[in-house]
Each structure stands twice: as structure tokens, then as C-alpha cells.
Amino acid sequence: MTSTPARRPRPAFLPTAILLIGAVYCLLPVAWVVAASTKAGSTLFTSFTFAPSGSFFDNMGDxxxxxxxxxxxxxxxxxxxxxxxxxxxxxxxxxxxxxxxxxxxxxxxxxxxxxxxxxxxxxxxxxxxxxxxxxxxxxxxxxxxxxxxxxxxxxxxxxxxxxxxxxxxxxxxxxxxxxxxxxxxxxxxxxxxxxxxxxxxxxxxxxxxxxxxxxxxxxxxxxxxxxxxxxxxxxxxxxxxxxxxxxxxxxxxxxxxxxxxxxxxxxxxxxxxxxxxxxxxxx
Amino acid sequence: MAVVTSRRGRRTAAPYAFLAPAVLLFSLFILLPVGYTAYLSLRKVQVKGLGLGRGARSEVFAGLENYQRAIADSQLWSGALRVLLYGLLLLPIMLGLALLFALLLDRPRVGLRRFSRISIFMPYAVPAVIASMLWGFLYLPAMSPLNYVLDKLGLPEPNLLSPGSVLFSIVNIAVWGGVGFNMIILYTSLRAISPEIYESARIDGCSELQIALRIKIPLLIPAIVMTTVFSLIVTVQVFSEPLTVRSLTTSVTSTWTPLMKVYRDAFAADDLYSAAATSILLAAITLVLSFGFLRFVQRRAFGEDR
The missing domain is CATH 1.10.3720.10 (MetI-like)
Known part of the structure; x- marks a missing residue:
């Protein structure tokens, strides 16, 4: 929103929060695939799945x-x-x-x-x-x-x-x-x-x-x-x-x-x- | 044929010439295949003697035999019941969330509106097969962050791909893939309503919730009906999600949904005729379910045709 009415400057908490939960739900698998693509195949099953690593370019090369x-x-x-x-x-x-x-x-x-x-x-x-x-x-x-x-x-x-x-x-x-x-x-x-x-x-x-x-x-x-x-x-x-x-x-x-x-x-x-x-x- | 509005010959010929490519392709790739499927569904292969040698197998008229077999097939029924349960879960959850998000986006005083709208819509651009891979990996007990956290806490770990839970896991994939598109349709319909309608309600002291329930939802009914029927057509044909998840678990059988059974019958079991009968049955169910929609669209968008 570009123009907020001056009388109500703050965004409403609950609607904003519900929409953000929806956004996080929709981004979750994408965030995971970004993190997972940086892992070497050997660590795919052993490290915490959202923790990134440094093997993205190796994976891309493979x-x-x-x-x-x-x-x-x-x-x-x-x-x-x-x-x-x-x-x-x-x-x-x-x-x-x-x-x-x-x-x-x-x-x-x-x-x-x-x-x-x-x-x-x-x-x-x-x-x-x-x-x-x-x-x-x-x-x-x-x-x-x-x-x-x-x-x-x-x-x-x-x-x-x-x-x-x-x-x-x-x-x-x-x-x-x-x-x-x-x-x-x-x-x-x-x-x-x-x-x-x-x-x-x-x-x-x-x-x-x-x-x-x-x-x-x-x-x-x-x-x-x-x-x-x-x-x-x-x-x-x-x-x-x-x-x-x-x-x-x-x-x-x-x-x-x-x-x-x-x-x-x-x-x-x-x-x-x-x-x-x-x-x-x-x- | 009557000459309609034209004064010159070329104007009567033009619409037919312009429609010719579409009508030709439509006939070749839609009408003819539908007819061919109907024809195949009434045929069967007859084997003479031991079925060896040339001419021992011939195609003959089968009447409704393929349909009788399809209706008596317990695999088809359990697949159909599974899809019914899948639809009963998917449609209310997906469309309910889509409606909720659309109403919240349309509300005044919402922060990060653009970010939320684009994020929730983004899965529309991800094909069902890719979406099923991402979620499928997230469900795999060995890779799932949920299992990781529960394991660290010493709690029992669920298997989201077990025979008892895989249906719900697939519903989640479909909700994820479909909620954003339906949200955008409903949100756009809301934006088309003149805001003056709400102004007087606000002056009269209506809360945003009351405006949503009493004014916005009733005005959205046509759009809700439309999204429901489109979702229904897709739901009956569910195929890519269970097929992909099947690569990761044995909980999904090769006849898990009716469409998977059609595929197996036609290409793995080499029984085109019962596959054809089953697909005609599926099409008939889809048509019955969505017939109301056709009437609705005609009345709403093309009222001038009558």
C-alpha cells in the first residue's frame, strides 16, 4: 500500500500475520530446495535439511x-x-x-x-x-x-x-x-x-x-x-x-x-x- | 446458409476462414480422440484357438462388456473412493484458504501485501511434478526437517509417506500448488467491486469482518463457483502428484487413482479397451459434475447470446 489513511497508520496485526504465514508456507519448499542444492550428495541425508553448504557449483557441474x-x-x-x-x-x-x-x-x-x-x-x-x-x-x-x-x-x-x-x-x-x-x-x-x-x-x-x-x-x-x-x-x-x-x-x-x-x-x-x-x- | 450482416462476399467468408485452423486442430486433437475413445470402449480382442499365429487375434464388438468389467473392478472403486476423499479434503481447504487470503489482501491496513501476494501465487509457476519432488523429499523421514526436530527432541517420528498418511501428504502438495492461483482469481474479482459499497457500511460502524462476511462473500459467489468447478475438473484427474510420490514410497500403488489405473491398463497391461471404458466413465462423471458450470459461464459472460 502506498497511501495509508493518516488516522490509521499501523498495519492490522492479525491479517498481516496470517498472510505472512501463508507466504512462509508457500516459500518453505523453495527455501529447502535452495538449501539442499548447496549440499554434497553424501551430506544430503545427514545434515539439518535447512542448513546450507558450499557444494552448489559442484552439484551444478555434476x-x-x-x-x-x-x-x-x-x-x-x-x-x-x-x-x-x-x-x-x-x-x-x-x-x-x-x-x-x-x-x-x-x-x-x-x-x-x-x-x-x-x-x-x-x-x-x-x-x-x-x-x-x-x-x-x-x-x-x-x-x-x-x-x-x-x-x-x-x-x-x-x-x-x-x-x-x-x-x-x-x-x-x-x-x-x-x-x-x-x-x-x-x-x-x-x-x-x-x-x-x-x-x-x-x-x-x-x-x-x-x-x-x-x-x-x-x-x-x-x-x-x-x-x-x-x-x-x-x-x-x-x-x-x-x-x-x-x-x-x-x-x-x-x-x-x-x-x-x-x-x-x-x-x-x-x-x-x-x-x-x-x-x-x-x- | 444465410448471408448475415455483410454487404460484400469476402466478409461472409472471412469468419469461416479465420476459424478454420482452430476448428481443424480442435477436430483432430479433441473431437476425433473423444470419438475414438468411445469407439474403443465398445470393442475387445477375440482370441481364436491358442491365440498363436497371424489372424488369431481380432478386434470385435463388445457391447457394454468393458463398462460392466470396469464397474465391477474393485481396484477402480478403491481408487475412486480415494480420489473422493482427496477431493473432499482438497477443495474446502484449498478454496477456503484462497478465499481467506483474498479477503485479507483486499482489507485495508495490511502490511507486506505485495510480498505475501507474490509469495502465495508463486507455486502456480511450479509444475506439479516438481512440486511433488520438493514436498516428497521434505516428507522422506531421512531428510525431513520435521523428523530432524522431533528426533532431536526425543519424540516419536511420523512417517508422512506411510500408507495411512500419504493421502494427506498428497493433499498438502495440491493445496500448496493450487491455493495461490485461486486466491488471485478471487482477489481480482474483489478488486472489481466498487469500494463505495463498503464506505457506507463502514460509516454505519460495520467491522471489516462483517463487511467480508455480509458484503464481499455474497458478491464473490459467482467467482467461488467458477474456481470450484475448475478445481473439481483437475481433482478428478489427479495423476502427476501420486505418480511422482510413488518414486519415493511403496505406499502408492500403480492403481492408486482412477487415472493411474487408466494409464496402467492402456500402456503397461496393454488393455486399451478397458482403459477406454474407464476414461469414458471418468469423463462422464466430470461432465456431470461440471455441467452446472457451463450453464453458469454462459449466463454470466455471454448473456447476450440468448
Whole structure:
């Protein structure tokens, strides 16, 4: 808060304390992983778990050496799946949402309602047949098998439609039309710039959704060179049951994998529109 | 098809052209798979003779046999009951905390507001698999700070990964991962309410607690319904958290949740047909549970459509 009423200068104790307890609870595992990533594998089980040590760069070196640097490959794969997938998804959602919001045409509500029902389809109903279908065309265990199913997002289209309806005035579209601009040019040069905050929001929501979607790469990919970082670390963790030395790689890898996404959020937080997600958008 | 609002031909074609990529991808990756799953759920493999040689195994129509088997399967039922208990714990705790934090953030005179908001929201940016690894290590008796402290005090140490407690441990992972996102949704809805509504209540001597209970919560009902239904859809499909925790303990079986059973049936047990039937059942339950939501969203956000 920047302006506190002069009559009540001090913050209320109980609400502040409850929120801080919540914040500590949410930071606790992160604080632990930061401390644990500084420990040598041999002391992981013996020293007090929040006490840091000096082995972070050794651990990072071990992680980078593991499997010929495959960890960094997983990170690049993740950036590709989530970054490219979310960018394509935001573009597609923007165009579709704008169309559904700004045109009146036969079949509009049918198309919209079928897309909206897609929000409710559980991922599992899709994962098995997607695997079988992609296997038929020989695309399983390729980058495409994770990228292609991630592009169309019913939720993204739904959000883009709300945002386009609120942010793009009909009169502006009509004026561009009178000037003789083509329909696609109107979208690209008039509507799209007005929709940027909504598109950033869709991009971030999709980025997190793809990053978080474990089932799809788990089912589609067999070659660990194509794994996203979540799947790669999961396989390391699984092998750690017999090789506990791998646990310190998992810990360091988990910490490093969290940094880019948190950075993207902090960098974009002033541009993204949370009110869009709560349905309370006022552009 | 009727020509709608256009004076020129290209304007009627444009919306269809713009929607074509989305409709194509949606059909390929959502509609077609749903149909394919429904089809598979009605099929089975018939083995002729000893099942050896080419043509001995063929796919035939099975009617509702896969569904009958799924419903009679005790593993599926115990998984479903587990997820029911998980949901009954998770939804009230997660959404209750999200509501509490949102109301506190919206209150006047709160210190370190920005720090708390960002910290509580931060787990949204951590994938469930990574979150489960962090918490899973914190639960491991050999590494847990809780066990360390209790050991130093000479008190009995709990095993948070034992068969009796692992469900609660997984609920905690999901609460941690979900509370911030729901808090932000509710908080943003609160910010959209005009503060003038509270001013007169304050002048009349209402406490902040009374304002929260009597004014803010009733106005938040639509947002609470929305977050509940979204959380419900995710809850029914719980998969990544127990699968990851399974790497650290034997307390989680391979059919611990219905979705884990679907995965095992389809890819480990090679029984696509019962996996398909089970996933259709799961989808049906999700649809029934969330149908109210669809109506709600349509009425709230797209009232002009009717």
C-alpha cells in the first residue's frame, strides 16, 4: 500500500500475520530446495535439511556432466514445447476469439459452444487416442507429438473472445472496413494491437499449462533426448530409488527448472490481465 | 446458409476462414480422440484357438462388456473412493484458504501485501511434478526437517509417506500448488467491486469482518463457483502428484487413482479397451459434475447470446 489513511497508520496485526504465514508456507519448499542444492550428495541425508553448504557449483557441474549435458537439452526442449506451443496457441486463440466476438455469422454459437465444451474434456480421454492416432502416422516420439496437441486451447479461445469483445470497439473495425482494409489486415493491424494484454495472458496460461502437462510427454516420448525437464527429472527420481546419488541431481535440477518460469512471470506480471481469468475484465 | 450482416462476399467468408485452423486442430486433437475413445470402449480382442499365429487375434464388438468389467473392478472403486476423499479434503481447504487470503489482501491496513501476494501465487509457476519432488523429499523421514526436530527432541517420528498418511501428504502438495492461483482469481474479482459499497457500511460502524462476511462473500459467489468447478475438473484427474510420490514410497500403488489405473491398463497391461471404458466413465462423471458450470459461464459472460 502506498497511501495509508493518516488516522490509521499501523498495519492490522492479525491479517498481516496470517498472510505472512501463508507466504512462509508457500516459500518453505523453495527455501529447502535452495538449501539442499548447496549440499554434497553424501551430506544430503545427514545434515539439518535447512542448513546450507558450499557444494552448489559442484552439484551444478555434476548435473551438467550427467548424460553428456542432457539436463540442458531437457531445459531447451521445455522452452521449445512451452514457449513455441504457447505462442502458437495465443496466436490461434487471438484470431479465433476475435472472430467469435466480432463477426455475426451462421453457426457462430454452435462453434463457440462446442469449443467451450472442450474445456471440460478431461485430458485422459484425449491422451490414449492421441497416442494411437499419432502412432498411425508415425509421429509418436517426435517433437510434434507434444507440440501439436498443445496448440489448440478451448480455454484460450474462450479468454480471447472475452477480451476481444471488451477491448476492440465495433466502430474501429467498421471504420477500418470503410477505409477498404482487408478483413485479415483489420485483425492484424487494428484489432491485434488492442488485444495484446489479453494475448499475453493467454500466452502465460498456456505456457504454464504445457509446462505442467506431464501426461502428454509421458505417453508420447520414449527418447530421453526429446524429454521436457519435468519428464527428465521424473526418470532421474525414479532411478534414484536404487541410486540415491541421483537425488542431489534431481534437487539441483528442480531448482534450476523453476527459475525461468518464475522469471517470465515476474517480467510479464505488469502486462498480464488476471481480471480476464476471473471474468471481471474491463478493458 | 444465410448471408448475415455483410454487404460484400469476402466478409461472409472471412469468419469461416479465420476459424478454420482452430476448428481443424480442435477436430483432430479433441473431437476425433473423444470419438475414438468411445469407439474403443465398445470393442475387445477375440482370441481364436491358442491365440498363436497371424489372424488369431481380432478386434470385435463388445457391447457394454468393458463398462460392466470396469464397474465391477474393485481396484477402480478403491481408487475412486480415494480420489473422493482427496477431493473432499482438497477443495474446502484449498478454496477456503484462497478465499481467506483474498479477503485479507483486499482489507485495508495490511502490511507486506505485495510480498505475501507474490509469495502465495508463486507455486502456480511450479509444475506439479516438481512440486511433488520438493514436498516428497521434505516428507522422506531421512531428510525431513520435521523428523530432524522431533528426533532431536526425543519424540516419536511420523512417517508422512506411510500408507495411512500419504493421502494427506498428497493433499498438502495440491493445496500448496493450487491455493495461490485461486486466491488471485478471487482477489481480482474483489478488486472489481466498487469500494463505495463498503464506505457506507463502514460509516454505519460495520467491522471489516462483517463487511467480508455480509458484503464481499455474497458478491464473490459467482467467482467461488467458477474456481470450484475448475478445481473439481483437475481433482478428478489427479495423476502427476501420486505418480511422482510413488518414486519415493511403496505406499502408492500403480492403481492408486482412477487415472493411474487408466494409464496402467492402456500402456503397461496393454488393455486399451478397458482403459477406454474407464476414461469414458471418468469423463462422464466430470461432465456431470461440471455441467452446472457451463450453464453458469454462459449466463454470466455471454448473456447476450440468448
Amino acid at each position: 548435473l551438467s556432466d550427467y548424460g553428456g549435458g542432457i539436463y540442458w537439452r531437457w531445459m531447451i526442449n521445455t522452452a521449445l514445447y512451452a514457449g513455441l506451443g504457447a505462442a502458437l496457441s495465443a496466436g490461434l486463440s487471438g484470431l479465433s476469439g476475435y472472430t467469435l466476438a466480432k463477426y455475426r455469422f451462421t453457426g457462430r454459437s454452435v462453434i463457440f459452444n462446442v469449443l467451450l465444451a472442450g474445456v471440460l474434456v478431461p485430458g485422459i480421454v484425449l491422451a490414449i487416442p492421441q497416442y494411437l492416432m499419432l502412432a498411425k502416422v508415425g509421429l509418436t516420439n517426435t517433437y510434434w507429438s507434444v507440440l501439436l496437441p498443445s496448440i489448440v486451447s478451448p480455454y484460450g479461445i474462450y479468454l480471447a473472445r472475452i477480451y476481444a469483445a471488451a477491448a476492440v470497439p465495433d466502430t474501429v473495425v467498421e471504420a477500418a472496413r470503410v477505409d477498404g482494409a482487408s478483413e485479415f489486415r483489420i485483425f492484424r493491424t487494428v484489432a491485434l494491437p488492442m488485444m495484446v494484454p489479453g494475448m499475453i495472458t493467454v500466452f502465460l496460461v498456456q505456457f504454464v499449462a504445457i509446462w505442467n502437462n506431464f501426461l502428454l510427454p509421458f505417453i508420447m516420448l520414449a527418447d530421453d533426448k526429446k524429454f521436457p525437464v519435468t519428464l527428465g527429472l521424473y526418470t532421474l527420481l525414479n532411478r534414484g530409488a536404487t541410486e540415491p546419488a541421483l537425488y542431489s541431481l534431481v534437487i539441483t535440477g528442480a531448482l534450476l527448472s523453476m527459475i525461468p518460469l518464475v522469471a517470465v512471470f515476474l517480467a510479464l506480471q505488469r502486462y498480464w490481465r488476471v481480471d480476464l481469468l476471473s471474468g471481471a475484465v474491463k478493458a
